[in-house]
Amino acid sequence: MFKFLKHWFRFKASHTAANSPQIDLDKVPAHIGIIMDGNGRWAKQRGLPRVAGHHSGMKNVKKITMAANDLGVKVLTMYAFSTENWKRPKDEVDFLMKLPQEFFPKEIEELIQNNVRIRMTGWKEGLPDYTLKAIEGAIERTKNNTGLILNFALNYGSRKEIMMGVQEMIRDVQAGKLQTEELDEAIFSSYMLTSELPDPDLLIRTSGELRLSNFLLWQLAYSELWFTEAYWPEFTETLFLEAIAEYQRRARRYGGI
Numbered sequence: 001m002f003k004f005l006k007h008w009f010r011f012k013a014s015h016t017a018a019n020s021p022q023i024d025l026d027k028v029p030a031h032i033g034i035i036m037d038g039n040g041r042w043a044k045q046r047g048l049p050r051v052a053g054h055h056s057g058m059k060n061v062k063k064i065t066m067a068a069n070d071l072g073v074k075v076l077t078m079y080a081f082s083t084e085n086w087k088r089p090k091d092e093v094d095f096l097m098k099l100p101q102e103f104f105p106k107e108i109e110e111l112i113q114n115n116v117r118i119r120m121t122g123w124k125e126g127l128p129d130y131t132l133k134a135i136e137g138a139i140e141r142t143k144n145n146t147g148l149i150l151n152f153a154l155n156y157g158s159r160k161e162i163m164m165g166v167q168e169m170i171r172d173v174q175a176g177k178l179q180t181e182e183l184d185e186a187i188f189s190s191y192m193l194t195s196e197l198p199d200p201d202l203l204i205r206t207s208g209e210l211r212l213s214n215f216l217l218w219q220l221a222y223s224e225l226w227f228t229e230a231y232w233p234e235f236t237e238t239l240f241l242e243a244i245a246e247y248q249r250r251a252r253r254y255g256g257i
Helices: 002-014 039-045 050-071 090-113 129-141 158-174 185-189 237-249
Strands: 031-035 075-082 117-121 149-156 202-205 224-227
Touching: 039 050, 050 075, 050 090, 050 237, 090 129, 117 129, 158 185, 202 237, 224 237
Parallel strands: 031 075, 031 202, 075 149, 117 149, 202 224
Antiparallel strands: none
């Protein structure tokens, strides 16, 4: 009870703006996915290089993470870098790969104090050593935390995830570890990279784009989708609350009536 009250008063103190929507803390989505889009366009509008938008977007990660933590969200999955993003100009990719080196040393102590646990969904192969070192260090330092899981989808693509899951499942069938007749949605989900996490209840995408961009295609089957014109660097806590308030107004029927 004390933990809940502490959590509630901290939330109230952090989100008392008059225009903030009212949130039912008993109906907060357990898992929220965010496609953090629009960094480059945000920068272009201001006459800045695209990398300046990525840098501002990085700063916004902690702000929204703290808002999610205050609400009692269990998992926040942020789409940080897709398997398709390697096609971008080399200087932009190099800048993105260096952001974890800047983000974690600056923010890790506060994340630890707030009981946040870092996780990564994606493939380590292909990532620079310095990127991996920063991420793995943060994962190690927060591994015993029991609060919000801040899950970075990094070097991640859902089609690759599904194909590799199918390949692994076929190998298990051929090895006699799994019978074809046993296959169902739950078993298939166990071959996904997010098998230890619940499926997202809510997906947020910034920048006005209305597509999933190869993000958690299997896991988002029954998620509520919410889109905003705001670019990621200008996505505020109030907009985050608006997304959750809209989620709470919807009736999730999962194909039923």
